Amino acid sequence: MNFYNYIEIMERKGLVNDYKETVKDNKYLNITKDTGAFLDMMVCIIKPRKVLEIGTSNGYSTLWLAKNLPEKGKLITIEKQSNKAKESMSNIKKVGFEDKVTVVVGTAQKYLVSNNEMFDMIFIDANRLEYLDYYDSLIASLRCGGLLVCDNAISHEEELKPFTCMVGEDTRLLSFTLNVGKGEFLVYKY
């Protein structure tokens, strides 16, 4: 199905679902559309060969990240809830992106600890209180010259403080918060 038609279907479904669901784990909590467009533009500029996403949910942000991946580009996305991972795979197939996207079911912690791949771009939108638990392996997985984008930098500024402060004190990194969507914390690795 056409990308924009399917994105609109997902947006409507997300609004209805997150309005009616009271259990947080059952909500999709998708990024905003302008964040999606921003990620799309970043992919166009960076032309990453390898992208890592942490926090797939039903794959809304995954579709934006995959839309303009270079021909040989690959995206690995990690989701700990198997039902959401399954739903994301179905959404990814609907727009024909299954050859460039791999959905990993499990936690970021577990994936990163045994990962030895380097990523040109990382998008993180998971449990914010856990980011420091896997900080070292996360930054180690970003190649020098790569970009990490972290969602909710404005909507959950206080919750993200331990992470943003750690990045701020890390001499390998340069960071900036952009007022797009819920606030995007951009981290460049020298």
Ligand SMILES: C[S@@+](CC[C@H](N)C(=O)[O-])C[C@H]1O[C@@H](n2cnc3c(N)ncnc32)[C@H](O)[C@@H]1O
């Ligand atoms: C805010 S939602 C992601 C929304 C998604 N990025 C989008 O825009 O469509 C956060 C997701 O991260 C998952 N998650 C939270 N902590 C995680 C972890 N440590 N490892 C993997 N997934 C995690 C949750 O199950 C949830 O589905």
